[in-house]
Amino acid sequence: MNQGLPLDFEQQIDQGHTAWTMGKFTEAVKHLTPMMEVAHLNPGAFVDNERGSAAVQKGLIALALSHNGIGDESAARATIGEILRTFPNEKMSAGTYGMAANKLFESVRLDLAGRGKGRLVIKPANAGGVVYLNERIDGVGTRTKDQLLPGEYRVMLQTGAQISRSHTVKLAANEDLTLTVDGGFDDAVRTKADWTGLGFASAADREKSEASYAATFGKSINATAVALIGIDVSNGRPSVIAALVKRDTGGELRRASIPLDASPSRDQLRGLARFLAGEDAGPGIEIHVAKPAKPEARVPDATVTTGEPAEPERPAEQPTTSGRWGGWKWMAS
Incomplete structure (x- = not known):
């Protein structure tokens, strides 16, 4: 790391x-x-x-x-x-x-x-971001680089005090690539030696972006399916909650939970996974109405791999009832 x-x-x-x-x-x-x-x-x-x-x-x-x-x-x-x-x-x-x-x-x-030189178009998801190419300022907003030598390039975006992850682009001779950098997504992704997931500053931010960011993350690693798993309060009880997310829109396909009145058995957890995979719900699994994607949601295609992010410590939090996953803002995807 x-x-x-x-x-x-x-x-x-x-x-x-x-x-x-x-x-x-x-x-x-x-x-x-x-x-x-x-x-x-x-x-x-x-x-x-x-x-x-x-x-x-x-x-x-x-x-x-x-x-x-x-x-x-x-x-x-x-x-x-x-x-x-x-x-x-x-x-x-x-x-x-x-x-x-x-x-x-x-x-x-x-x-x-x-x-043969290549062409790289760098598009910040939000206007006004400062683009860095190989750690050097290239300009503000969308940048079109028409005469790049073939090889590896590193792209970052700075919006205010926020710096995105480093995106590695391997540009071949005569190749034409477009890279969209979403600083909000990059800031939400957390990777550590034993854990990878999404982190948000507030429940409102999580409710707005969690599913679409999970789908974007899945696309970036070429995953065929994306699931969100976390702990929340459901029907007044702490529960393990899981949802299967559509890769193209971030909408939910299936959603279910296991109440934590007692430690869930391995069979129950496996049953929750099987439910997400399309099987019927087994004993102890509560089915929820899947949440559709927001009308404006559309998950962009991931065109490059991302580098190492910052590694803030995972805070200790207690579940409370608010938003998609209650007070737990750290969710694995």
């Missing part, structure tokens, strides 16, 4: 860079490779952080040339490709880095451009 940037991130970059300047290429690779990996896992750390971005640029150049120094041209070319996509104004001039480095850099640039 993502643990954030190390406190000595810039110092580690400096150490790797120094090793490269001294010709200690293997040592430089050992220092810089994990730093570049952790940087890509923490794109939000570079929002409004020019110093951090400069450290990444410095580290990538030293890493590319260190790979080349130990004879790993394939790794050197891959790293230069990342430099070209993230820092398109970088020239790796012969005056600064030498003729051999400049020749390699230009060879990679011409090779990638010769394959």
